[in-house]
Amino acid sequence: MAMNPTQDCGRRIEDLSDYLDYGYSADSDHIENCPQCQARLAGLRSLSAAALDLLDDDVASLGDDPSWLDGMLANLRLETRAGRTIPLDGGDLDELSETEGAVIAMVRSVGDSLAGVLIGRCRLEGEVSVAGAPVEVSIHVSARYGHPLPTLAEALRSAVFDELQVQTELNVAAVHVAFTDMRPPLDESPEGQP
């Protein structure tokens, strides 16, 4: 087709939209060389740019309104996840148990208390509902730069192991630590480590 800018090239917005949204169209050769299509594309691109500005404005106009979110979250009444049931020996008279969710929350809490450590995902692998079955604990950790990782991993392993010994009857065979995220150091040193 001859490209004559004074004549409508016959391309519709749909045809250009594919090119705009996916960066490719079967018609790319024409679109890239047709002044009319290029002019329309420029219009579509500035529309998309204005759209993002508008969304930014929308968000900014909401302002920082923590009380709105407080209300939202209070209404939700989020319940923690129980997970599997872990038996505890309560003697002959009692049937005691704790939930997997409670144990994982405890692991998080022990890990979070170490400087520079924030626990991510935590998994109990093994038959936790069978008393005495070997269980391995797998923990994802986000660490702050500046804490030597082997030392941190060892401190975390032993703290988690000790706490599980005290608070549960799980037969902990291993505690696996994986550093899955690194956070930049803080400007100040609120953890008391310059």
Next chain:
Amino acid sequence: MKIPQDFSDKLAEAPDEVLAERAGDGDVAAFEMLARRHGSLMRAYARRLARSFDEADDVVQEALLTAWKDIASVQDGTAVKAWLMRIVAHRAIDTGRRRKTHHNLDDQPDPADSKPTPEQSAVAGSARRALNDALSRLPEEQRRCWVLKEFGGQSYGEIAEALGISETSVRGRLARARTTLVKEMEEWR
């Protein structure tokens, strides 16, 4: 129990994927941090999709509940923001569907409450205001397609699935919306 300052600092600086992992394990504080981080965006997006601000807040509320229930299934925690946006979109569309079933408002023009509010009219920059006004005059079905595409970044296939229409219809509605909006913005210039 009072949350120690150090711990809330750690949560506040944690990336989305770590918060999503914790939330998936049942950590309410981590989920709330995610909600605070992306709440305004969810709310703004819901307002563009819903008929009224009250309806938008209901949509966000439902979206947060759905997110809490499903967050353990999130595979890519770095994409949690886009995932939250998709949930908002689905909840908004469901709400619209329920409204139509109840009131049989199909094909009726938008009620007055989708007109720009004072705070939106204060939108800086006339190009954005022109777009804002043009957008509020679009038929709802076109506006939704456009908002899902431009604000939500969703593909034609995702939009089609969410709206329960064909991809061809999505392309058509989007093209009509874009044609109108480009024209109105050019007239403004």
